[in-house]
Amino acid sequence: MTVNQKGLCKGCVESVIVTEEIIQELIKEAEENPTVIVSDEVYLARLKTCESCPSLQYGTTCAHSGCIVRYRAKFKDKSCPFAGKPKWDKVS
Secondary structure, eight states: OOBOTTSOBTTOOGGGOOOHHHHHHHHHHHTTOGGGBOOHHHHHHHHHHHHTOTTEETTTEETTTOOBHHHHTTBTTOOOOOTTSOSSOOOO
């Protein structure tokens, strides 16, 4: 996804803001299969990294992928989508 000069995802508008309720539902669904999610320690470290990243939009969304970071960070098979230099990696 292309990021414009204002740091927003190309094509994004503020109406794409996801509610806390929806984020909690997504996380709860992810946690139903513990074999695919990371430990709490890894999850919190990933979130800390994302929270300090200038590509975090609206406090929830990655400008590089359009993903809700609190959801993406849960999964072992996901890595940071920062092009060329991910800030966190997949977990084996």
